[in-house]
Amino acid sequence: xxxxxxxxxxxxxxxxxxxxxxxxxxxxxxxxxxxxxxxxxxxxxxxxxxxxxxxxxxxxxxxxxxxxxxxxxxxxxxxxxxxxxxxxxxxxxxxxxxxxxxxxxxxxxxxxxxxxxxxxxxxxxxxxxxxxxxxxxxxxxxxxxxxxxxxxxxxxxxxxxxxxxxxxxxxxxxxxxxxxxxxxxxxxxxxxxxxxxxxxxxxx
Amino acid sequence: xxxxxxxxxxxxxxxxxxxxxxxxxxxxxxxxxxxxxxxxxxxxxxxxxxxxxxxxxxxxxxxxxxxxxxxxxxxxxxxxxxxxxxxxxxxxxxxxxxxxxxxxxxxxxxxxxxxxxxxxxxxxxxxxxxxxxxxxxxxxxxxxxxxxxxxxxxxxxxxxxxxxxxxxxxxxxxxxxxxxxxxxxxxxxxxxxxxxxxxxxxxx
DNA sequence: CAGTATTGTTGGACTCGATCCAGTATCACA
DNA sequence: TGTGATACTGGATCGAGTCCAACAATACTG
Numbered sequence: 040x041x042x043x044x045x046x047x048x049x050x051x052x053x054x055x056x057x058x059x060x061x062x063x064x065x066x067x068x069x070x071x072x073x074x075x076x077x078x079x080x081x082x083x084x085x086x087x088x089x090x091x092x093x094x095x096x097x098x099x100x101x102x103x104x105x106x107x108x109x110x111x112x113x114x115x116x117x118x119x120x121x122x123x124x125x126x127x128x129x130x131x132x133x134x135x136x137x138x139x140x141x142x143x144x145x146x147x148x149x150x151x152x153x154x155x156x157x158x159x160x161x162x163x164x165x166x167x168x169x170x171x172x173x174x175x176x177x178x179x180x181x182x183x184x185x186x187x188x189x190x191x192x193x194x195x196x197x198x199x200x201x202x203x204x205x206x207x208x209x210x211x212x213x214x215x216x217x218x219x220x221x222x223x224x225x226x227x228x229x230x231x232x233x234x235x236x237x238x239x240x241x242x243x
Numbered sequence: 244x245x246x247x248x249x250x251x252x253x254x255x256x257x258x259x260x261x262x263x264x265x266x267x268x269x270x271x272x273x274x275x276x277x278x279x280x281x282x283x284x285x286x287x288x289x290x291x292x293x294x295x296x297x298x299x300x301x302x303x304x305x306x307x308x309x310x311x312x313x314x315x316x317x318x319x320x321x322x323x324x325x326x327x328x329x330x331x332x333x334x335x336x337x338x339x340x341x342x343x344x345x346x347x348x349x350x351x352x353x354x355x356x357x358x359x360x361x362x363x364x365x366x367x368x369x370x371x372x373x374x375x376x377x378x379x380x381x382x383x384x385x386x387x388x389x390x391x392x393x394x395x396x397x398x399x400x401x402x403x404x405x406x407x408x409x410x411x412x413x414x415x416x417x418x419x420x421x422x423x424x425x426x427x428x429x430x431x432x433x434x435x436x437x438x439x440x441x442x443x444x445x446x447x
Numbered sequence: 448c449a450g451t452a453t454t455g456t457t458g459g460a461c462t463c464g465a466t467c468c469a470g471t472a473t474c475a476c477a
Numbered sequence: 478t479g480t481g482a483t484a485c486t487g488g489a490t491c492g493a494g495t496c497c498a499a500c501a502a503t504a505c506t507g
Contacts, residue, residue: 280492281493
């Protein structure tokens with residue numbers, strides 16, 4: 040039974056999605072991620088529990104809204120790269136373009152409140168899912184540019200390495216907190232490490 | 244309570260652990276991983292449901308017994324490296340030592356039956372947990388050898404890249420199936436990619 | 448040998464994320 | 478007016494994972 044919420048009839052002025060995200064962000068800060076249930080979130084948001092699953096596939100999706108958006112944009116950027124461009128340079132350029140305008144206000148919830156919320160196993164695992172998705176994306180792109188299969192050992196190794204480096208940049212950037220340099224700076228350093236090769240990068 | 248979480252070395256042949264593992268392997272092949280419940284596993288193994296959680300922290304642990312053991316051994320290998328040895332070379336050497344005697348009979352369940360069982364999101368996610376654990380391990384080692392913090396951007400980038408490459412080697416090795424070359428060969432190639440640097444490795 | 452601690456095992460109750468389905472309200476549009 | 482699409486809801490169900498109290502068999506100690 041769809042009972043109209045008090046004071047308003049018809050379509051709410053703000054989307055349920057946004058209301059849920061806000062309620063979740065509040066509760067995560069109040070009670071930590073682990074101790075917050077989906078039921079609590081939807082109660083505060085004023086929607087039913089099932090509505091949550093209309094907008095999110097999992098509770099942990101709430102932690103990675105920003106990162107998911109960034110990966111979406113990376114997918115688009117890579118898609119529009121001409122087939123004859125050098126692979127590595129374009130991955131780097133596309134990544135830097137995507138993160139160029141990401142400021143302090145756009146840190147993924149999971150990373151911002153790493154200390155506040157406590158890093159549960161689940162927050163970490165859900166982050167790894169993003170790493171994997173970005174790996175797939177990059178592998179597909181490398182395969183296309185290099186005319187190799189996307190499950191080729193070279194392609195997979197490189198894609199995983201790149202995605203891992205990008206992940207490291209996000210992590211360290213978020214950890215550095217207020218006053219940190221732009222994300223792109225971290226990203227650039229991380230790319231250098233894997234581009235020039237660990238043999239060179241890791242000299243003591 | 245004290246439970247050997249990982250490290251399948253030296254367990255008695257008749258332990259509940261082994262019985263559970265065998266029952267699970269059977270059921271995964273019969274009904275796929277996703278459609279097999281812990282209750283079914285423990286029933287076939289002739290133990291109670293709770294006994295399962297005495298030996299495994301999660302259902303997905305059953306998929307990665309071999310890999311977990313390998314990571315355990317990698318931890319030991321890295322631990323015993325003298326502090327003044329070159330970091331990258333030692334990671335490579337330790338990994339190759341660990342992997343040297345891993346034959347076709349030691350493929351992690353998740354990788355062997357990737358096609359049979361269907362790669363669910365959960366099987367993949369649980370694999371990522373191993374990748375992360377290996378990353379942490381390598382990061383700690385690199386930090387020690389290079390006299391840097393273990394959350395340093397260089398260290399983290401390199402560790403993630405290495406762990407990613409190692410993961411790629413496992414994946415491709417397992418997928419190549421019977422007749423494949425030894426795992427160490429794949430591993431060696433994967434290391435080359437990140438060692439010499441992607442700038443060099445990815446030339447068309 | 449008796450008593451005691453330790454370890455492995457069990458039953459049972461419980462929480463919560465996630466899926467599924469059927470039903471209802473609202474709106475756009477013809 | 479009605480028809481379909483979309484958003485939302487209630488309710489049922491599943492299964493992973495946690496917690497706790499109890500109990501048996503073993504090992505340990507005096």
